[in-house]
Amino acid sequence: MWGFVATVVLTTLLAGSQGMGMTRMNVPYLLGTMVTPNRNQAKLIGVFLHFINGWLFSFIYVAAFQLIGRSTWWFGGLIGLVHGSFVLAVALPALPALHPRMANEQYGPTVARQLEPPGFLGLHYGIRTPISVLGAHTIFGVILGAFYVVK
């Protein structure tokens, strides 16, 4: 349940930071275009995929809480920070290799109707992208840490 809530907040924060002009990164669009090139459908499918991702990652957080025998907001936040850093430093730069519609920085001169690569720390999607990703994932962890009860 808290995984769902935390994912709702995470998705909302990322969408909000896009709306506020902090980043161009639209996570549902990024994920949805792995499945379809249709922009509108991609966003819908992407929201669904992001929720699945959020739930799956919640299990990792829960496993960490169970391992140390307690869950606190700050420990959840710390895992979120590590999670966000991993997304920025490893997952996003590796995305062009996994994403069927994303160019990489060695792409060219052939052009195709492709998505731009995120680059290191997602900086190609706006210089404040790292702030929005780190902030959203930290809050994701804080929610899970604060509300999950270790059994």
Add this chain to the structure above:
Amino acid sequence: MPAEVTKIQDYAIIGNGRSAALISKRGSLDWLCWPRFDSPSLFGAVLDSKRGGYWSIHPVHDSEASRRYIENTNILETTFVGVSGQIVLTDFMAVTSEENKRRALWPEHELVRQIRCEQGKMEVVVEFSPRLDYGRVAPNIRDAGKFGWRIDTGASVLILRGDIGLEPTPDGLAARFVLKSGESVAFTFSFSAEAPAVVPPLGSAIDEKLNLAIDWWRSWTAQSTYRGPYQRQVTRSALVLKLLSYAPSGTIIAAPTTSLPECIGGGLNWDYRFAWLRDASFTVHGLFGLGYKDDAAAFVDWLLHATRLTRPKLRVVYDVFGESPPHEYVLSHLAGHRESLPVRVGNAASEQMQLDVYGELVEAVSHFFGKTEKLDRDVHGMLHGIGEHVCEHWREYDNGIWEERDELRPYTHSRLMCWVALDRLLQMHARGQVRRLDVVQCAAERENIRKEIEQRAWNPQLAGYTQACGSDIMDATVLLFPYHGFESAASQRMQETYARVRERLVPRRGLVYRYEQSKERHEGAFAVCSFWEVDFLTRGGKPAEAHEVFEAALGYANDVDLFAEEIEPDTGEALGNFPQAFTHLGVINAALALRDRAKTTR
């Protein structure tokens, strides 16, 4: 030893859709920025022959040089003919399809230089003298034995390999050797940001790479559906645009250089290695008109992505990934091209206000999506926002298309493009592509802009449309009224305006100044304006005159059909950054207008 000082028109360009190099008529590579167009230079002799760095390959003894691109490619061949023989220097960056790249390891960037002796024998000298970070760093070039020569820059590694040995010199590396008929020598220079670096092979692999590059460029050129006048120049212009496009994002930069002067010895030196929204509608029109739909689609995707952060407000200029270019600063250690100072990096135009960009964007989107394609929610939202923004702000003063830095003015061209933005939005609404538009407000403001231009930009004493409302200065942008559908080229007012343009802005057939201030500033004629004149004459039903102007203008291209931004009217010398996308878009769009005119009158 310093590099030879070379005039702008004596350069040619090679590239790979992510970076570009300039090579002089005497075989000197004098400009290269890796990994991106806007990265600091590795060779920069074009901006300082002593400190910039260069890589020259040429005969030791006197020779005549001529050059050409291999047909329908961006592979440059320079032929040196001397008393003892003839050699051909082939320069290119390795390119191939993404499928081929997945089959073998390719360096992130690779530049190949091959020298082949075709007749007799010739002694050749090679001088490799890179200077990193815009000439600030003389790099440590390490001998890696069979793996060539390595330069570690910290974040990346550069590898030079060659068929013959090079010797270290105080400036870098050098070699001197004799080539006999039938013999050839090749060098490969590569960039890798990731370790382990890919070490490119030599021998038969060089010929394979040359063939792959020829195949790739020819298959791209073959996509063109253009069959019409000036085919050779239109094809070359398309190939230049392709070299200036940044494939990972789809954008097209204005030019691959910085600070090539608009006036030799003067200070009009700017960094053009970024993408200007000013070029957007011409770009989509040109690419679409030639049949390069994938390239046009990639460019529009970039437009939509790049403008995302600031909508509805738009910036004037963006970097290849849609960020604001770095703040402008001066490289005071460089002497400048033929002592034209300062050398600037970054671009302050990013902080300017130019109202014409709204019309450019809406026109590009409208042209791209055509009359029937449905717009998605994102595009829809953007168009709504722009419509409201234009209605609210079109009366403001701005810096105008020419990015004047002295004061803001009510530029006619800015108002024209605001009219274009609202006009195209209303057309898209009428076709059912844009819904929920405030049609009453947009139509009213469109009419207000028309009245403003017709009443305040028209100068009755002068009998012509002028640069700004209430001005008496002529500006070549008034030639674009018919192109954008604002007023017919055959109208009395446009004919009178054209007569004023001819009187005040045309120093000789085929050349047009962008505005009257050009003469005081000692800048050249603005090359794209010549092609706007061709377009104007074509739309005005004077194709014969249009052809005359077109041919005169094409006469100012260099020996391989490349144009800079400007042309010095007395000497015909190229001025400004080189080669220039805006000028080559002008060539393409004027040729398309002539072709379309011929089709309709057939």
